[in-house]
Amino acid sequence: MRAYELMFIINPNLTDEAINGVVEKFENLIKNNGGEITALDRWGKRKLAYEINKMREGYYVLCNFKAEAPVAAEVERVLKITDEVVRHLIVRVDA
Numbered sequence: 001m002r003a004y005e006l007m008f009i010i011n012p013n014l015t016d017e018a019i020n021g022v023v024e025k026f027e028n029l030i031k032n033n034g035g036e037i038t039a040l041d042r043w044g045k046r047k048l049a050y051e052i053n054k055m056r057e058g059y060y061v062l063c064n065f066k067a068e069a070p071v072a073a074e075v076e077r078v079l080k081i082t083d084e085v086v087r088h089l090i091v092r093v094d095a
Contacts, residue, residue: 001036001066008079008088009058012045019059022084026063029075035067052086064093 010022023042030037043060052058067075072090079088 001068002072003038003064003066003093004072004090005093006063006065006075006088006090008061008063009048009052009086010061011084011086012055012057012059014059014084018084022082023061025082026075026078029078030063030065030067030071033067033071033074035065035071037063037065039064055086058086 006026008026010019014022023040027037027040039062041062043062045057046060048056048058072092076088076090079085079090
């Protein structure tokens with residue numbers, strides 16, 4: 001298994017329940033496909049470096065996980081089609 005770091009920014013206008021739902025969606029996606037979450041850090045609302053879709057803030061989530069390459073590709077695919085996610089980035093961590 002490879003180690004990955006995932007950072008994604010959620011629309012800050014969502015309710016706390018909706019934000020928790022989005023985070024749990026990606027936790028379950030990783031776990032159900034044979035991955036293992038090593039760390040999950042919710043940074044909360046922070047100011048964006050620049051305006052994205054007329055938003056100046058975003059809810060940041062940082063997740064470190066171990067999984068095979070197809071799992072990371074599936075997470076990327078789901079991130080792209082999830083409307084609540086404003087931006088995302090997955091990088092492989094050399095361990």
